[in-house]
Each structure stands twice: as C-alpha cells, then as structure tokens.
Amino acid sequence: MRKTTIPAVVTTFVVCFAFWLLLTWSFATQELIAGAVISLAVALFSARFFIHEKAFWFCNPVKFFNGLFYWLCIFPVELVKANVDMAKRCFGGCKKINPGIVKVPVDLKSDYGQAALANSITLTPGTITMEITEEEGQTYYYIHWIDVTAPSGKEAGDAIKGTLEKGLRRVWE
Amino acid sequence: MTVRIIADVLIAIGAIFALAGTIGILKMPDPYSRMQASTCIPTLGMLGAMLGALLIAIFCKEDAGTAVKIAVIALLILVTNPLGSHAIAKGAYKAGIRPEKKMDVDDLGRDLYE
Numbered sequence: 001m002r003k004t005t006i007p008a009v010v011t012t013f014v015v016c017f018a019f020w021l022l023l024t025w026s027f028a029t030q031e032l033i034a035g036a037v038i039s040l041a042v043a044l045f046s047a048r049f050f051i052h053e054k055a056f057w058f059c060n061p062v063k064f065f066n067g068l069f070y071w072l073c074i075f076p077v078e079l080v081k082a083n084v085d086m087a088k089r090c091f092g093g094c095k096k097i098n099p100g101i102v103k104v105p106v107d108l109k110s111d112y113g114q115a116a117l118a119n120s121i122t123l124t125p126g127t128i129t130m131e132i133t134e135e136e137g138q139t140y141y142y143i144h145w146i147d148v149t150a151p152s153g154k155e156a157g158d159a160i161k162g163t164l165e166k167g168l169r170r171v172w173e
Numbered sequence: 174m175t176v177r178i179i180a181d182v183l184i185a186i187g188a189i190f191a192l193a194g195t196i197g198i199l200k201m202p203d204p205y206s207r208m209q210a211s212t213c214i215p216t217l218g219m220l221g222a223m224l225g226a227l228l229i230a231i232f233c234k235e236d237a238g239t240a241v242k243i244a245v246i247a248l249l250i251l252v253t254n255p256l257g258s259h260a261i262a263k264g265a266y267k268a269g270i271r272p273e274k275k276m277d278v279d280d281l282g283r284d285l286y287e
Contacts, residue, residue, distance in 0.1 A: 103281075
C-alpha cells in the first residue's frame with residue numbers, strides 16, 4: 001500500500017478546504033475552523049488515494065496555464081463540434097450511424113493524463129471509452145464510436161482524440 | 174436587459190440540445206448508441222442552462238453565493254458523468270448485451286471476451 005506523505009496531505013487539505021469554502025460561502029471564524037479541522041481529518045485518511053504522483057505538480061506555472069488553456073479553449077471547442085454533429089444525427093432520424101468498438105494506441109504515460117484523456121473522450125458525444133489495457137509497454141483504449149470511418153490503430157486514434165491528446169501532452173508530459 | 178436576453182438564449186440552446194439527446198435515447202437502435210446520444214444532455218444541454226443561470230445570478234440577482242453554487246454543480250456534473258457512462262457501458266458489455274445488428278468493428282469482443 002502507498003504511504004501517506006506530507007506533500008500529499010498538504011495538497012489534499014488545500015483542495016478539501018477550497019471545496020468547503022465554495023460550498024458554504026461564508027467567512028465566519030467558526031465555520032473556517034470547523035472546515036479546517038474536517039479537511040485535515042479527511043486529508044490524513046485519503047491523501048494516499050488522491051495523490052499518485054508528484055504532489056506540487058500544478059505549482060509549475062507553464063503546466064498550470066497549459067491546463068487552463070486545455071480546459072477553457074481546446075476541450076470546449078471539441079465538445080461543441082461533437083455535440084452539433086450528434087444533434088444533427090438525432091434530428092435526422094438516427095439513421096446515419098455505423099457503431100463499432102475500435103482499439104487505439106495512446107502515448108500519454110502518467111496516470112492523471114490517461115484518466116483525463118479517457119474522461120474527455122467519454123464526455124464527447126459520439127465516443128465512449130470502454131476499457132484500458134497495456135500490451136508490451138504501449139497503452140490501448142477500447143472506444144465505442146458511433147460512426148466508424150477508419151480501421152483500428154493510429155488513424156482512428158487521430159480522428160477521435162488527436163487534438164485532445166496534443167493538448168493534454170503539454171500539461172502532463 | 175441585454176444580459177437577460179443572452180441568458181435566455183443560452184438556456185434555449187441548452188433546451189434544444191437536451192431535446193436532441195432525448196430523441197436519440199428514444200430512437201437509436203441499440204443500448205450503446207442510445208448512451209452516446211444521451212451524452213448531449215449533460216454536456217451542452219446542461220452547460221447552456223447553467224451558463225444562463227450563472228449570468229442571471231451574477232447580473233440580475235447579484236447573489237455571489239448562488240453563482241458559486243451553480244458553478245460547483247456544473248463542475249460536479251462534468252466530473253462525474255464520464256465515470257458513470259464508462260461503468261455502465263463496460264458493465265453492459267460484460268453482462269453480454271450486444272446490438273441486434275452486428276457491429277462491423279468489434280475489437281473488444283475479439284480481444285477480451287472470446
């Protein structure tokens with residue numbers, strides 16, 4: 001089992017306390033103290049599940065702004081494109097579909113990067129990540145795709161997640 | 174006043190995408206395609222409605238607490254929705270549910286569940 005380290009506890013505490021502030025939205029001393037105590041208790045118990053890699057990753061400003069750019073610019077554009085495409089299919093009577101499950105290689109190495117990419121793919125209408133496997137050091141996703149236009153492999157990967165993966169590589173590699 | 178109009182337009186856009194997702198759920202031929210269509214609802218359908226509500230809360234009601242709670246709700250839906258989709262799709266596939274019309278490409282069935 002992974003050991004609880006002090007940087008991991010600090011990071012988890014900051015995240016929990018920020019969330020407490022957002023939910024209560026009050027700055028009375030009593031509430032702040034109660035929030036701090038509860039956040040510290042939660043951080044002590046759950047830090048080793050929450051932090052898997054370097055704890056102060058986002059203190060690097062370049063990575064932080066790349067992450068901000070990804071979540072505020074790259075991803076919403078892809079989301080709107082996929083949504084309009086899916087809405088057209090739905091209003092057109094749901095006839096123009098060709099569903100299938102393809103296997104695509106993924107080059108991201110870190111746990112967080114892979115999780116973020118899988119969730120981004122699932123959140124885009126038209127593609128759902130169903131399984132992740134690793135074969136000989138190379139990670140593969142099995143993706144259910146509503147309109148298969150390319151066979152499995154690099155080509156399908158570029159069509160599904162080319163832009164997303166490029167954006168995420170700047171954040172986590 | 175202009176802010177109110179923009180907010181109403183955003184909510185209407187969200188409603189249109191939610192309608193598209195609902196039509197997809199009712200008319201798509203198999204469970205996985207239905208799940209794909211339903212993803213329209215928690216992404217642009219929800220985001221449109223939440224952005225509209227956020228604008229109203231900030232500029233018309235001028236209530237910071239409500240605005241922050243709306244933002245947190247939108248964030249939580251965006252974070253939890255893919256986890257649910259992924260688990261349901263994988264569970265359905267493991268339970269042996271297959272589309273009636275056979276899929277042209279089915280690498281998951283070929284590799285893991287033969």
